[in-house]
Amino acid sequence: MKKDRITTINKTAETIETDLLVYFAVEAKGKMPECDTAVHSQVKKAFELKDFSGKAAEQILFYPPARSKIAAARVLVLGTGPVNKEKDKGAALDMLREVGGEVAKVCASVKARDVVVCLPPPKHLSPALTDPEISAGALAEGIILGDYRFEKYKESTRKKTDYPGLDEIKFVCKDNLKIVHQGVEKAKNAAFAACTARDMANEPGNHWTSADFAAYAKQLAADTGLGYRCLEKKEMEQMGMGGILAVNQGSYVPARMVVLEYLPENRTETILLVGKGLTFDSGGISIKPSAGMEEMKYDMCGGAAVMCAMQAVALEKPDVGVVAIVPATDNMSGSRALHPGDIISHYNGVTSEVVNTDAEGRLILADALAWGIEHFKPACVLDAATLTGAVIIGLGHHYTGLVSNNNALAKAVEAAGSLAGEPVWRLPLNKNYEKQIESDVADIKNTGGKPAGTITAAAYLSKFVGKTPWAHLDIAGTAWEFTKKAYIPKGPSGTATRTFINLVRNWKPGKIK
Template identity: 40%
Template sequence: MAQIKVEKAKIDQKQTSLLIIGVFENEQNFSQSKELDPSVLTYIKETLDDKDFRGNFGSSMIVYTLGKGPMKKILLLGLGKRKQFTDEMARIAAGKAVLRAKELGTKEFSILQFSNLDEGLVEAMTEGIALALYSFDKYKAPDPESVKVEEVTILINSDSPRFQMIAEKAGHVAEAVNFARDLGNLPPNDCPPAHLASVALSLASEYGMKARVVERYEMETMGLGGIVAVGKGSNNPPKLIILEYNGAGDAKPYLLVGKAVTFDTGGISLKPGDKMDEMKFDKCGGCNVLALLRAVASMKLAVNVVGIVPSVENMPSSTAYRPGDIVKMYNGKTVEVLNTDAEGRMILADALAYGIATYSPKAVIDMATLTGAAIIALGANVAALVGNNKQLTDRVRRMAEKTGERMWDLPLYDEFHEQIKSTHADIKNIGGRPGGAITAAAFLSNFVGSAPWVHMDIAGTAWTQDGTYERSYNPKGATGFGIRTLVKQLSEEEKPPA
């Protein structure tokens, strides 16, 4: 990852190959403009007067300084209308700055603070820069002509130590997001459940956490029937991965549970072949949970967090579970399987029930690429939230508003529970097409009891797909959606009440 620094410096003193200056739409003035060489400033103002560059959001224009100043080039970057400018727009604009810098082949550049300085702005700019720099090129031959950005300096007009700390925290979070992207983008032949288990053990060793990997036959003994049933169709055995971070003594932990189906064929209820390759992303919820524990540990947050990742490969075979099977789950409830492609809720249910019974958490949040119905309801840019605790759900959504990771809560009315009642078992694993995202959550609610719980369906947002809104900081592939929101929530949790 490139080094991102925050400095208090006058732009006429900062040696840089490229200076990026954000300009609001139809405005001539910008911070520290008087520090530019008069001839350069005059040229910029004439450009703005002539409307050659209007400052429309995302637009850009190169100004060559011809040696008049310590910077070789200036990039004017449009920020749109000042009144409409938000931290999310700052995040996107910073990402656009990175992409333009890469196009120009620069290894280093400086970027002027976009608007009035505060923590949110520096955090957003840092995240936009770090996330836009990401690329997944593990399987590509090296390009000898490519130039990687190695250093970025955010120039501010205030004391830098405080804001450097903000940037460093944001950098830890961005590193975790990119870590999750790396895992999510791995092809299924290189990422069976055993690989995720190995990653978890490495994280525990590196960051001083406690890790445990429960194997299939131990799961059978423990009664984790849902995970065993889904995983038994594959030659790659299922794993239950547990990571524990202790940063707050004996305090009750947050429990984070993430679905990690390393590849989902649908099992006996086989999916259509079109876009089945995207089912490598069905592990993104679990990848995100591993990344969240990495972020929390690297930031040394004063909270306790337990991450549980049930990981399976859902394959059709002579040993696969079948439509019509009745499976006994960890908490004793029986499930009639009507569709083997509704496997995520089966493994999540066991992991939730086990985690709550074992750790008595203060709150539970699960992340899963669970239903296509969530995409039909909210599109590919908004995650669905369903829970049993309004305070917790509202808190997650408020944090999401700060991070630009859009989420919306759906109601869990009694009628949805009726849809998953089974004739031959306690419940069935699908409730029909109506309200499919909610009936999936209704299924999960049978395994959380009274614990405060919110379910995050990230089926539309976990990777870039049809309908995904283009954001400069989200390259194609896994996005790491939800990590920044939950890290912010856990960071707020460690603060004492006002």
């Protein structure tokens, strides 16, 4: 779907020719659901027959007769459930995204190529959603994210009758057209960024390498005016980036450090985003079990999140500077591969005993964090990485693990994640965990054993951020197999992309100290 095919209009919905016209009905505790007058008679009849009460995801789908005043081929009345009394804005917004995802599902079931959506009035939503901009945006995000599909490599199994997704979405509103339009535009920026991150993750390891990260960043910079830089192997050798170079030793594809910069002249601060770009993780010599190893193409989801967040940054042009760094390589067991027991030296001079070559993500992030902080001197730094299986044991597939050295930054990330429907859960970090990664032969070692594995991985990264406010997002449990939602497909979710976008949108200079 093209972004310019998603529009906001102030027009009588019944007069618009479309494959599917969507209205919403709100459950009303034993009474007839509240709905638009255009579908009142249909809803009343269905309610009287006890076929419809407006419960969440409940549907009435009907086909207007030829002489009807309604020009649409089909009409959907979708239940939203009761007015959401939830005072938490994030929870209320996610309910709307779910509604949008259900709209996308119906579009797929009837193979609608275009849809017209009548936005519900704020009183039908939630006391927490008084702003029509954000409520319209959440609904739009849900439809766009719910319409996602990845079928690039389907050839012999593709049929002419397969549904390719929506071509056009029109949002109809009777009031606040300008404000609603702004919300839909922001929704497009965030949702398409997340969909691009999903595309990257869905690419197989032989079609998405460090070179592809670099090519994507270079093209995005050319299209939007962002700054672009790519550190190649020789330059990283000269700089002493021993972590990423060590992980790359067993690979035939050179490692790259890919950088995108949005640095407006009037900026007062800069936010640094770092994403793990491990394009395929075999575990190296500490090889992973073969069962499920195909999912290790997803080990670059953190890198995808920070790269794609820059799409929205480039379009929205915030006052704060934003820099994204992706250390990109794969982790293979070639003849020159890193051995368990090897000692490496990172960019900042910290030496590390590599106990397990499958704990490689922290090795490549360490160099990127140390170099990025020294080079850009950011107000804060955030990293996203599919770093540990331990976070899945602790939090399942429902929360992203958060570790931070700064309370204000942690709260800002929590708020941004809540608004995005990407909740985070903060874990502790102190000297007791740091003791677990002490080495007898080097400054640190790259694993602290099974206990508190997510936290000790973060403790490793903390050695490379100094006093800079820092937040680490372990997305291993949410980057794919995320909590089932109508707008999240099976496979990669694009998580953290919209969290970062929300963080930048709501940034206030001086808030993090």
